[in-house]
Amino acid sequence: MRITDVDVVVTCPGRNFVTVRITTDEGVTGVGDATLNGRELAVASYLRDHLAAQLVGRDPLRTDDTWHYLYRGAYWRRGPVTMTAIAGVDTALWDIKGKVAGLPVYQLLGGRARDGVTVYGHASGDTVEAAVEDAARFLDEGYRAVRVQSAIPGLESTYGIGGVSTAGTHAYEPADAAVPTENVWDTEAYLDHTPRLFEAVRRELGPLPRLLHDVHHRLTPNEAARLGKELEPFHLTWLEDPVPAELQDGYRHLRQHTTTPIATGEVFSSIYDCELLIRERLIDYIRTTVVHAGGITHLRRIFDLAALYDVRSGSHGATDLSPVCLAAALHVDTAIPNFGLQEYMQHTPETDAVFPHSYHFEDGMLHVGEEPGLGVDIDLEKAAEYPYQPASLPVNRLRDGTMFHW
Structure with a gap:
C-alpha cells in the first residue's frame, strides 16, 4: 500500500x-x-x-x-x-x-482503559451570580467538572465570557478580519475578584463538583502563587496556565507556595516543552493536544512520560480544534493509564455537518465509536460551502497601553 x-x-x-x-x-x-x-x-x-x-x-x-x-x-x-x-x-x-x-484507533493504542472520557464544560457569566447559575446548569446536564469564568468589574471584556453557553461560541471568537481586536487587562482587579467568584460557587454548589479556572498565562509567578493560595479553601481541580508558558521556572516558585493543582501545556508543541515540568512534578495536568503536539504518535509519548511522574492528561479541546482533533483525542484518552480530564466545547451544527463523527456525549462523558479508524470524516461538498475567512485572535493591553499577554 x-x-x-x-x-x-x-x-x-x-x-x-x-x-x-x-x-x-x-x-x-x-x-x-x-x-x-x-x-x-x-x-x-x-x-x-x-x-x-x-x-x-x-x-x-x-x-x-x-x-x-x-x-x-x-x-x-x-x-x-x-x-x-x-x-x-x-x-x-x-x-x-x-x-x-x-x-x-484506541485498540491500536493498547485497548480500552475506561468506559468513557470525562469532560468539563465552560460556565461563565457577566456577574458572579450568572456564572454560578451557568455552572449549575452544566451540572444539571450531567457534566462532572466545570470551568468557571466571570466578568471582572470595571473591564469592558474578560477572557472566557460571553456566549459560552451557546454551542460553538465563546468569548474568544476571532475578529472578522485579519486585524485583531484590542482588549484591556487589569491584574489587580482580576486578583481581587477571582477568589470571591469561587467562594460564591462553593457556597451555592457545595464541596463536591469539580471546578476549574483558566488564568490564560497572565500572572507573574508571585501573583500566581498569591492566587493559588487564596483559592486553596475552594479545592479546585486545577488552575490553568497561571503564568506565561515561557516562564517554566515560575512553576517551581508557584509549587513552593500553593497546593492548588496546576494545569498547563495547550501552547506546547513538543515533549521538550514540558519535560522539565513533568519530571520535577511542577504541574499536575499536562494539556498538550493531538493537533499542536505532533499528532497521536508524539502525544502518546508525552503522556507516557507524564505517567511515570503521576502527572495526568487534561487535553485542550476548544472549538478552534475540529471534530477530527476531538475524535483523535478521545481515542488517546480512552487508552492511556493516566487520563485526567478532557476539555469539551460543542461545535456548531454546521461544523458537525462538515465533519460527521461517531463519538457522542452521555452522562458527563464522551464516548468514542467502534468504527475502524478515528470514526470521523470530512464532507468535501459541505466543506466547500464555507470558504476561508480571515480572522485573528484578540490582543491585550494594560490600562496604560502596554502590550500584554492575551
Missing part, C-alpha cells in the same frame, strides 16, 4: 479549520486536523508546498518512521506551524492504520 494523494482542505463553518486528507492506492483514506487558530494558512502552505510531495509513494502504515522523517528531516524542527502540520499527517495515517486493521 502506498500514499497517492495528500489533500489540504481549508473550510470555515463558523471557525477556520485545516484538514489533511490522505488517500492510498487501495482507496483507503484518512483525515487529520492541522488547525492552528489565527495562523491557519501558514500550516496549509507548509503542508501543500513542503510535505505533500514528500509523502506520495510512502507506506502509510509506517507511522513512526514517517513522523521522524517529517520531524528530523526538516532540520528547522519544532514550533507550532511545523508540529501542527506533522500532527495533521500523523493523525490521518493513524486513521488509515485503524481502517486497514478493522479496529478503532
Whole structure:
C-alpha cells in the first residue's frame, strides 16, 4: 500500500479549520486536523508546498518512521506551524492504520482503559451570580467538572465570557478580519475578584463538583502563587496556565507556595516543552493536544512520560480544534493509564455537518465509536460551502497601553 494523494482542505463553518486528507492506492483514506487558530494558512502552505510531495509513494502504515522523517528531516524542527502540520499527517495515517486493521484507533493504542472520557464544560457569566447559575446548569446536564469564568468589574471584556453557553461560541471568537481586536487587562482587579467568584460557587454548589479556572498565562509567578493560595479553601481541580508558558521556572516558585493543582501545556508543541515540568512534578495536568503536539504518535509519548511522574492528561479541546482533533483525542484518552480530564466545547451544527463523527456525549462523558479508524470524516461538498475567512485572535493591553499577554 502506498500514499497517492495528500489533500489540504481549508473550510470555515463558523471557525477556520485545516484538514489533511490522505488517500492510498487501495482507496483507503484518512483525515487529520492541522488547525492552528489565527495562523491557519501558514500550516496549509507548509503542508501543500513542503510535505505533500514528500509523502506520495510512502507506506502509510509506517507511522513512526514517517513522523521522524517529517520531524528530523526538516532540520528547522519544532514550533507550532511545523508540529501542527506533522500532527495533521500523523493523525490521518493513524486513521488509515485503524481502517486497514478493522479496529478503532484506541485498540491500536493498547485497548480500552475506561468506559468513557470525562469532560468539563465552560460556565461563565457577566456577574458572579450568572456564572454560578451557568455552572449549575452544566451540572444539571450531567457534566462532572466545570470551568468557571466571570466578568471582572470595571473591564469592558474578560477572557472566557460571553456566549459560552451557546454551542460553538465563546468569548474568544476571532475578529472578522485579519486585524485583531484590542482588549484591556487589569491584574489587580482580576486578583481581587477571582477568589470571591469561587467562594460564591462553593457556597451555592457545595464541596463536591469539580471546578476549574483558566488564568490564560497572565500572572507573574508571585501573583500566581498569591492566587493559588487564596483559592486553596475552594479545592479546585486545577488552575490553568497561571503564568506565561515561557516562564517554566515560575512553576517551581508557584509549587513552593500553593497546593492548588496546576494545569498547563495547550501552547506546547513538543515533549521538550514540558519535560522539565513533568519530571520535577511542577504541574499536575499536562494539556498538550493531538493537533499542536505532533499528532497521536508524539502525544502518546508525552503522556507516557507524564505517567511515570503521576502527572495526568487534561487535553485542550476548544472549538478552534475540529471534530477530527476531538475524535483523535478521545481515542488517546480512552487508552492511556493516566487520563485526567478532557476539555469539551460543542461545535456548531454546521461544523458537525462538515465533519460527521461517531463519538457522542452521555452522562458527563464522551464516548468514542467502534468504527475502524478515528470514526470521523470530512464532507468535501459541505466543506466547500464555507470558504476561508480571515480572522485573528484578540490582543491585550494594560490600562496604560502596554502590550500584554492575551
